[in-house]
Amino acid sequence: MPSVQSPLALYLARLAPSSRLTINYVLQDAADRLGFVDVDLHDIPWHQLQPGHITALVSTLRDDNYAPNTSSLYVNAIRGVMNEAWRQDLISHEHLLKIRSIQAIGGTRLSRGRNIRRTLIKELMDVCAADPRPQGKRDAALIAILYGSGMRKSESVNLNLAQLDFAERSLRVTGKGNRQLIKYAPTWAFDALNDWLQLRRSCLPEGVRDDPFLFNRIRRGSHITRERITKHAIYFIAKQRGRQVGVEIMPHDFRRSFITRVIEEHDLSIAQKLAHHTNISTTVGYDMRDDNERRRVVDRFDL
Known part of the structure; x- marks a missing residue:
């Protein structure tokens, strides 16, 4: 009979590679x-943990002012090991x-993300267009x-x-929970993507096949590697x-902004479907309309 793996190894094996790195860090800190x-x-006897240990862990996270979502990540990681x-x-x-x-830890925190307005997206695309290096077209395609x-x-x-x-302007992706999803993008986004792919192909030696993935790492000296971006x-x-246009931007801000714009211009139900959220309350949490927008709504309540 094969040897039984440890609960930790079994739990980590069920996770996606990117999640595995995060959970490793969380469990190491725990x-x-x-x-x-x-x-x-892997040598820690996780199965010997008692409820009091978990309660004490949550208490230390609270004392260190950890956000509720981060605390949930710690608790859920330990639960995952204990399930195994x-x-x-x-x-x-x-x-x-x-x-x-x-x-x-109970409670919530205000989001630190931002809503990237349409004008700012245009500025970002202009900055990329002005970059003569291969990074310009790649970054424009990525942002798009x-x-x-x-x-x-x-x-x-x-x-x-x-x-x-390209005909349907669709992208088939594997999302959270190992779900296959179909996402759609506008014509201008696929145009930016096509510009990047044409540039990449033009840099390949004659007879060399194109890379199977979409976005490449580009090293100093504008060298397009045959490696997938990270x-x-x-x-x-x-x-x-973002710094080139004077703002701080995180990658997830593009998703937040997409969902916010769909809510603004259409409705919450369509935003949920396009975001592929199982629960509509998750979509509501992505609504990044600013305080001025909310003030304008309240100001309309005239007597």
């Missing part, structure tokens, strides 16, 4: 707070229920797809040419291009 400072994550421990008969169902009963379709940066990183349909690179691109 382990340090629980007193396992010099112990390898139960499946391996390392803990009883009663023990698992006690662990599940521990709640993360992120804003034009509302996809997540992780989805854009994993995009392949085979997932594009999520960190997209973060850097958003920050760099």
Whole structure:
């Protein structure tokens, strides 16, 4: 019989590679707070944790002013490991229920994201157009797809040419929960994407096949590598291009702005469908209309 894996290994194996990195960091910090400072994550007897340990962990996160969502991430990560421990008969169902009963920090925080207005998107596209390097066309295509379709940066990183349909202006992506989704983007976004792909092909030696993925890493000296772009690179691109137009931008701001614009110009139901949110309350949380907009609504309540 093959040896039974540890609950931690089984839990991590179920996660996407990008989520695995985040959960590794979260569990390492949780382990340090629980007193396992010099112990390898895989050597920690996670199944021996008691409800009191989780309660104490939540308390330290509260004392350090961690946001409720971050606290939930810690608690859910430990629950994931304990679920696997139960499946391996390392803990009883009663023990698992006690662990599940521990709640993360309650409350909410105001979003730190921003709504990127249409005029600012045009400025970003103009900045990219003025860049004579290959980065100019690549970044323009990336911004156009992120804003034009509302996809997540992780989805854009994993995009392949085979997932594009230029006739339908659609992109087939694998989203959260391993769900296959169809996203749509406007004509101008696909035009920017086509400009980038034509430039990339023109830089290939004769007879060399095009790369299967959509966005490449570009090194210093404007060298287009045969490597797929990373999520960190997209973060850097958003920050760099944002600073060129005088604002701080995070990659997820493009998705926030897409959803906000759909809510403004259409309705919440359409925004939910285009964002592929299971729960409409998640879509509501993406509404980034500013305080002036809300003041104008209230000001219309005349006597």
